[in-house]
Amino acid sequence: MNTTSDVILDRMMALHPKVIDLVLDRVWRLLDALGNPQDDLPPVIHLAGTNGKGSTQAMIRAGLEASGKRVHAYTSPHLARFHERIRLAGELITEQHLTEVLDECYAANGGETITYFEITTCAALLAMARTPADFTLLETGLGGRLDATNVVAKPALTIITPISMDHEQFLGDTLAKIAGEKAGILKRGVPCVVGPQPDAVLEVIEARAQALGCPLLAHGQQWHVSEERGRLVYQDETGLLDLPMPALAGAHQVQNAGAALAALRHLKAGEAAYEGAMTDVTWPARMQRLRSGPLVDQAGRAKLWLDGGHNPAAGEALADYLSKLPGRKVHLICGMLNTKDARGFLRPLATQAESLTAVSIPGEANTLPAEETARLAAESGHRAFQADGLGAALAAILEAEPDARVLICGSLYLAGNVLRDHA
Numbered sequence: 001m002n003t004t005s006d007v008i009l010d011r012m013m014a015l016h017p018k019v020i021d022l023v024l025d026r027v028w029r030l031l032d033a034l035g036n037p038q039d040d041l042p043p044v045i046h047l048a049g050t051n052g053k054g055s056t057q058a059m060i061r062a063g064l065e066a067s068g069k070r071v072h073a074y075t076s077p078h079l080a081r082f083h084e085r086i087r088l089a090g091e092l093i094t095e096q097h098l099t100e101v102l103d104e105c106y107a108a109n110g111g112e113t114i115t116y117f118e119i120t121t122c123a124a125l126l127a128m129a130r131t132p133a134d135f136t137l138l139e140t141g142l143g144g145r146l147d148a149t150n151v152v153a154k155p156a157l158t159i160i161t162p163i164s165m166d167h168e169q170f171l172g173d174t175l176a177k178i179a180g181e182k183a184g185i186l187k188r189g190v191p192c193v194v195g196p197q198p199d200a201v202l203e204v205i206e207a208r209a210q211a212l213g214c215p216l217l218a219h220g221q222q223w224h225v226s227e228e229r230g231r232l233v234y235q236d237e238t239g240l241l242d243l244p245m246p247a248l249a250g251a252h253q254v255q256n257a258g259a260a261l262a263a264l265r266h267l268k269a270g271e272a273a274y275e276g277a278m279t280d281v282t283w284p285a286r287m288q289r290l291r292s293g294p295l296v297d298q299a300g301r302a303k304l305w306l307d308g309g310h311n312p313a314a315g316e317a318l319a320d321y322l323s324k325l326p327g328r329k330v331h332l333i334c335g336m337l338n339t340k341d342a343r344g345f346l347r348p349l350a351t352q353a354e355s356l357t358a359v360s361i362p363g364e365a366n367t368l369p370a371e372e373t374a375r376l377a378a379e380s381g382h383r384a385f386q387a388d389g390l391g392a393a394l395a396a397i398l399e400a401e402p403d404a405r406v407l408i409c410g411s412l413y414l415a416g417n418v419l420r421d422h423a
Contacts, residue, residue, distance in 0.1 A: 004095070004099045005098045005102055008099065009082060009102065009120070012102070015113060016115040016118075018115065021115055022142070022146040024146055024148070024151070026112070026114040027121070028151070030119065033110075034105065037122075037128070039129075042133045042135055043136065044136045044137075044152045044155040045136070045157045046140070046149065046152060046159070046185050047137070047138065047139045048140040048143070048144035048183075048184075048185045049159075049160050049161025049162055050163045050164045050165075050178070050311065051161060051164060051252070051314060051317070052161040052162055052256040052259070054075055054139065054286070055253060055281075055286055056159065056195070056259050057137050058281050059256065059261075059278070059281045060263050061137055062279075062282075063264045063273035063274060064273060065280070066272050066273055067270050067272045068272075069133075069135060069269075070133040070134050071134065071135045071137060072088055073086075073087040073137040074128070075139045076139065077141075077416070078416065079285055079308070079412065079420070080419045082120075083095070086124045093127060101123040102123050104123075105119050105122050117148055121149055135156075140182075140185065143182065144183065145180070145182075145183075150184060155185075155187060156190070157266060157267070158187065158214075160192060160194050161256065161259060162195045163198070164198075164311060164312065165178065175198055176200050176201070176203075178201075179200070179201040179204035180208075182205075183204055183205050183209075186205075187214070188212045188213055189214065191216070191217060193217045194217065194218040194259075195255055196255050197219075217236075219258060219259070219262075223235065223258060223261075225254055225258030230245060232257055234257075234262075234274075243261075243274060243275060244275070245278065247281050250318075250321040251317070251324075257278060260277050261277065264277060284419060285308035285412060285419065286309075288305065288306045289305055290304040294391075295391070298391065298395070299394065299398065301402055302397070302401075302403060303328065304406050304408070305406065306407075306419070307407060310337070310340050310345060310410060311340060311345060312344030315344065315346065315349055316348045318348075319351065322353070322407070325405065329401060329404060329405065330404070330406075331353065331355045331401065331405070331406050333357050333390060333406060333407070333408045334346070334357070334373060334410040335358065335359045335361040335410050335413075336361075336414075337361070337411055337413065338366050339366055343379065343380055346376060346377050350380050350381030351381070354401070355382070355385065356384050357385045358377060358384060358387070359388075359389060359390060360373075361417060362389070362417050363417070364411075370387065370388075373386070373410070394406060
């Protein structure tokens, strides 16, 4: 059943003919009409990057909260409900509060053209500015320079997680161009934590940082992180940390943990924060084991996992993780958007999966049809099939292999469908 906020969100979708239109003029206009709430936020940590933004933000939030801090957090997209995008002092925004700020923003906008992401970002900033907290974590939606979150004049810290090819139609067709857009979050004199980057990306970030006088805390230079004997070892100029491995699965989470720890060390968050960032972190649809719901009931002896990664770097990270799992054969259920590099995502997974069953993403206008995903998977080296939905795909896999390890993957939108309707 639709809530009041759902009705307002649907109304907001009609305010601009495009889903994505990277210009900040509309955001500045609305923020000005709202009294410029972006100027009243608790100290802001602003994150951009292609991969790992959400996981890194989640680790920072877990660490700060473990040290007793109240933390706002803004992320996108949501998986099951819009409310997931906005955390106020540690709690998801309530339905009443969300409805109030959405209504206020809709009225203040006065029927002018503005995208869904822009107006909902303004609503998040308004809610955060009015709620006491110690820190604000802002994750860019896409890019950085022209992202609707890039409106804070002097954040406490910026973070750029690993950059790879994605959203080329909006950000540019080379790593250097994409890096230029992501580096647009750098602000004069504000330190920036930089995760592992290709040389072409790091050169762009370093040039931008030099022009703005931004101190860099870069992986491989100012900080190092690795796994040693089942522990996470982090080192920077202030010393060494020997910590538990992050609770989020996958070798790629080590580098995300390093960026989070570099941020927490810069903030002088303390030992409880460093430990909490590793042990208390949760982030749905990042190699998440599904433990309840209709699909799990249907699975019987099989094990179900869920991941929302959708670009070539995510495919490589997933393949690496799957290569280290013992025992059961892996079967994929995959649904993707037609805006993503499906071949790039699917190719590295071909050596780790026994089969791939393609599905269309329910209710998603930009879904890649199941038959197209199956065709691309076959071209990428998979034993590829297609099914009419998740239940049918799972049934086909179980008929061939009742003890399978099944990974549902390919899109955050598919992951959201699983968590909303099947968990």
